[in-house]
Amino acid sequence: MxxxxxxxxxxxxxxxxxxxxxxxxxxxxxxxxxxxxxxxxxxxxxxxxxxxxxxxxxxxxxxxxxxxxxxxxxxxxxxxxxxxxxxxxxxxxxxxxxxxxxxxxxxxxxxxxxxxxxxxxxxxxxxxxxxxxxxSILGIKGPAGWVADKVVDHAAEHVAHGAREHIIHWLSEAAGVLVDLSYGIGLIGCSVLIILGALGLRDGYRWSGLVFGAYSLIRLLGGGLSR
Ligand SMILES: [Zn+2]
The missing domain is CATH 2.70.70.10 (Glucose Permease (Domain IIA))
Incomplete structure (x- = not known):
């Protein structure tokens, strides 16, 4: 400073x-x-x-x-x-x-x-x-020390910046995976319930509608997170 x-x-x-x-x-x-x-x-x-x-x-x-x-x-x-x-x-x-x-x-x-x-x-x-x-941070005297300090300062800043970018990237990837997962579970759940409904389970169609609504909501929220 x-x-x-x-x-x-x-x-x-x-x-x-x-x-x-x-x-x-x-x-x-x-x-x-x-x-x-x-x-x-x-x-x-x-x-x-x-x-x-x-x-x-x-x-x-x-x-x-x-x-x-x-x-x-x-x-x-x-x-x-x-x-x-x-x-x-x-x-x-x-x-x-x-x-x-x-x-x-x-x-x-x-x-x-x-x-x-x-x-x-x-x-x-x-x-x-x-x-x-x-x-000098590194204990080097003279102009070499001054340059070394500048390099260390710059490198530290660069590393901190790189790490932050990495973490943000990783979180957004993870959110994307969750969204895909919810998509899959929702679709499979819906399919199973529709089949059960067709086979005669009384509330099959209604439950499939609920699961579809829930997974749409998760997708919406998850989509918001990952973007
Ligand atoms: Zn004076």
Whole structure:
């Protein structure tokens, strides 16, 4: 499932909490402990811990194209400086560390030596982060792990879908057999009673009419089920 969040502060706004300075990123309010995954392949530039100041615990990823992605106010960090990361790799958990008034992720973008607007990367953050399990369901790290996770996810979905189709198909076949069975029993019953009626059984014809009515009803109901 994609990450659940709301944008609690946009890029460039002037806010009192920052002493009237411009906001150098976007703030995404989310529950503490939300998994944060890299949205790109790159290298962990730095892991920081400013304590109760600034962005608190944070991770800075240098993307392969040379930009910096800043993750701030994290609760815990799962990577170390110099580590290669790939899209979907767990960086750590979101939190409320540093200068923060509630659980949120501060995400910043540094481009050509200056802060840039990271708003366009929010959909990627949403796609890659959230409740996706660890670096990999199969314990495979890196891009292979990410692909393996996708395959497992897809296969699980496919199997569940296939099983449902199978069961529905089987039930409809079974209903069809019951209908055919009722048809046979009804016809045989009718024939026997008509013969008995012809042979002199007083109520033979009447009973055959009842059996015919009953089997017609079963057929009608059964037909409705199997269709
Ligand atoms: Zn912020």
């Amino acid at each position: 994609p990450m659940k969040f709301r944008v609690s502060s946009e890029y460039g706004v002037l806010e009192e909490i920052r002493g009237g300075r411009e906001h150098h990123g976007v703030d995404l309010a989310m529950p503490q402990g939300t998994e944060l995954h890299s949205i790109t392949s790159g290298t962990v530039e730095r892991v920081v811990n400013h304590g109760a100041d600034n962005i608190g615990r944070g991770v800075i990823v240098r993307t392969d194209s040379g930009e910096l992605h800043v993750y701030g106010h994290m609760d815990s960090v799962a990577v170390h400086a110099g580590e290669r990361v790939f899209p979907g790799e767990l960086l750590g958990m979101s939190g409320n560390t540093g200068h923060s008034s509630g659980p949120h992720l501060h995400f910043g973008l540094i481009k050509d030596g200056g802060f840039a607007d990271p708003t366009g990367l929010i959909p990627d953050l949403q796609r890659y982060s959230g409740e996706i399990a660890g670096p």
